[in-house]
Amino acid sequence: xxxxxxxxxxxxxxxxxxxxxxxxxxxxxxxxxxxxxxxxxxxxxxxxxxxxxxxxxxxxxxxxxxxxxxxxxxxxxxxxxxxxxxxxxxxxxxxxxxxxxxxxxxxxxxxxxxxxxxxxxxxxxxxxxxxxxxxxxxxxxxxxxxxxxxxxxxxxxxxxxxxxxxxxxxxxxxxxxxxxxxxxxxxxxxxx
Numbered sequence: 001x002x003x004x005x006x007x008x009x010x011x012x013x014x015x016x017x018x019x020x021x022x023x024x025x026x027x028x029x030x031x032x033x034x035x036x037x038x039x040x041x042x043x044x045x046x047x048x049x050x051x052x053x054x055x056x057x058x059x060x061x062x063x064x065x066x067x068x069x070x071x072x073x074x075x076x077x078x079x080x081x082x083x084x085x086x087x088x089x090x091x092x093x094x095x096x097x098x099x100x101x102x103x104x105x106x107x108x109x110x111x112x113x114x115x116x117x118x119x120x121x122x123x124x125x126x127x128x129x130x131x132x133x134x135x136x137x138x139x140x141x142x143x144x145x146x147x148x149x150x151x152x153x154x155x156x157x158x159x160x161x162x163x164x165x166x167x168x169x170x171x172x173x174x175x176x177x178x179x180x181x182x183x184x185x186x187x188x189x190x191x192x
Contacts, residue, residue: 017043030176056087
């Protein structure tokens with residue numbers, strides 16, 4: 001006797017290369033239309049605490065590799081691997097040199113195809129970047145400096161205290177929703 005339940009498909013397994021609540025909640029929201037298992041895995045970036053410029057993409061790539069190696073070591077398979085790495089970027093905006101924070105988001109399919117996007121930028125206080133740089137990007141982030149100066153700032157979500165006062169999770173969700181749309185258009189994700 002076959003007792004299979006019609007339309008019962010397994011969940012989509014998404015391995016996230018971080019145990020960050022902010023990052024994992026953003027992924028859950030972005031994939032809300034799907035039945036997913038989000039598997040948080042502590043993965044190493046192999047870069048400074050405060051990534052600068054291209055180091056951000058390197059860190060995200062390293063996190064994907066480390067998460068895959070850890071998760072697949074026991075022969076387990078996942079549908080997607082996701083890495084998110086926030087970094088700071090020195091750019092010229094409206095004739096001024098400024099520091100911007102943005103996250104590099106990498107989604108890799110089980111077949112190895114990668115999708116890479118960055119979040120919208122957030123303008124950082126130059127004095128906080130200067131303090132973090134002086135103390136060493138290898139062991140302190142701009143967000144940590146901001147939290148030291150103002151106790152109302154969350155070190156892992158300084159975005160909420162900067163115009164337009166939107167949370168880091170909201171920035172990540174926006175980018176991840178766009179990526180899910182791309183995965184759907186390219187038929188890389190299945191509705192369950």
